[in-house]
Amino acid sequence: MDFALPPELGRWQHQVRQFVASELQPHDAAIEETGIVPQTAIAGLRRMGLFGTNTPSAYGGLGLSMLGSCLAIEELAKAHAAFYYLSGVNVHIGSKAIELAGSEALKQRWLPELASGRTIGAYALTEPDAGSDAARLKTIVRRDGPSHYVLNGCKTFITNAPAAGVFTVFATLDPALGTRGICAFAVAADTPGLNVGRAIEMAAGRGVGHAEVTFEDCRVPAACRIGAEGQGFEIAMRCLDAGRTHWGAYCVGAAQQLLELAVERATARETFGRRLREHQGIEWMLADMAAAVHAARLVAYEAAWRYDHGGPGERTRAAAMSKLIGADMVQRVADATLQIFGGAGYSKDLPIERIWRETRVVRILDGTSEMMRRIVARDLFRTAERRNAPL
Ligand SMILES: Cc1cc2nc3c(=O)[nH]c(=O)nc-3n(C[C@H](O)[C@H](O)[C@H](O)COP(=O)(O)OP(=O)(O)OC[C@H]3O[C@@H](n4cnc5c(N)ncnc54)[C@H](O)[C@@H]3O)c2cc1C
Numbered sequence: 001m002d003f004a005l006p007p008e009l010g011r012w013q014h015q016v017r018q019f020v021a022s023e024l025q026p027h028d029a030a031i032e033e034t035g036i037v038p039q040t041a042i043a044g045l046r047r048m049g050l051f052g053t054n055t056p057s058a059y060g061g062l063g064l065s066m067l068g069s070c071l072a073i074e075e076l077a078k079a080h081a082a083f084y085y086l087s088g089v090n091v092h093i094g095s096k097a098i099e100l101a102g103s104e105a106l107k108q109r110w111l112p113e114l115a116s117g118r119t120i121g122a123y124a125l126t127e128p129d130a131g132s133d134a135a136r137l138k139t140i141v142r143r144d145g146p147s148h149y150v151l152n153g154c155k156t157f158i159t160n161a162p163a164a165g166v167f168t169v170f171a172t173l174d175p176a177l178g179t180r181g182i183c184a185f186a187v188a189a190d191t192p193g194l195n196v197g198r199a200i201e202m203a204a205g206r207g208v209g210h211a212e213v214t215f216e217d218c219r220v221p222a223a224c225r226i227g228a229e230g231q232g233f234e235i236a237m238r239c240l241d242a243g244r245t246h247w248g249a250y251c252v253g254a255a256q257q258l259l260e261l262a263v264e265r266a267t268a269r270e271t272f273g274r275r276l277r278e279h280q281g282i283e284w285m286l287a288d289m290a291a292a293v294h295a296a297r298l299v300a301y302e303a304a305w306r307y308d309h310g311g312p313g314e315r316t317r318a319a320a321m322s323k324l325i326g327a328d329m330v331q332r333v334a335d336a337t338l339q340i341f342g343g344a345g346y347s348k349d350l351p352i353e354r355i356w357r358e359t360r361v362v363r364i365l366d367g368t369s370e371m372m373r374r375i376v377a378r379d380l381f382r383t384a385e386r387r388n389a390p391l
Pocket of ligand 1: 126130132133361367368369
């Protein structure tokens, strides 16, 4: 087993790191203050290909492996969360359904737009009464003649909805069919009957819009269906495998940034006649943080590798574990960093409290930590049953 990154990925990681430090991080404080992401920074994200890291090059993306994509996300996570919500979310839940199961016409229509960042993609699965239990969604789709469908229903918490040009929408032909009734559609934002509604202000992630989206007799061509009728739930879950793998890497990057800030602070600040880092209580905190980041990084890279090389079961389990471990790890690292900074860490003068708020959401979105445990446990039980099955 080789733990060194292939040289080309090492160069890519270095390139994104430089870009984040020179072109994104300088805007962090202003974004938090104003809620506006500067166009120059968005142009930089586009120039670097960060709206389409993992999108195949035949459709205008960089065509990187999932590991290459995760290395970029790890670096992006060191800047304001708005940058990741805009570009990284486009790469996974914003475009993956079309990439994985869309017709050639849908891919040609949308992927080059999404991968370049000219169009933003949003993923509309969650509803007011269906979050963790997404199979209970109530947005109804009915056939309307041979070549159209009509959508009616309401989605909530949809990231990038106010800016999106295309929505991946999940709806059911009949709630009684459960997952087998769910279909996926690529719906252009200007389709009559699709309305972006109330904006939902979140605890963190200024500069990014999350909103309700409603469908009122929204008529879409049958050619916009992604995959077959009834395949929508499986497609939704495959998108989330990519999303969770990326979020695992995001947690590692954000935690690395916190750790570096904590080491700097513990080196610069003195109490009781010594540098903070010379007090064993602080030294051990830093060591535990470093060990936790390292462990989560290995899990995140393994999940990325399994995404590219593993079967569906392995991919889903590895993605769930990476997000579960990363989300928990980054919150512990953020809390410890804030503690090491003391009052300054809690103040809005420094980025620590912002990163602490930004990373809290990883335990919720793209499936909560409880749902990640459910996936892992069910896989465990299936494995045990297979082991005990009579030959
Ligand atoms: C910032 C943000 C951005 C988001 N972006 C999007 C997006 O772009 N697209 C989209 O479709 N959705 C999005 N979501 C929605 C997100 O995916 C859901 O919030 C999430 O799946 C949880 O659903 P819920 O909020 O309805 O919680 P619920 O499903 O109501 O769950 C509430 C709590 O109960 C727990 N729980 C539920 N069932 C069980 C069980 N069986 N065992 C143990 N615990 C359980 C959950 O883990 C959770 O802690 C976003 C959410 C946020 C906060």
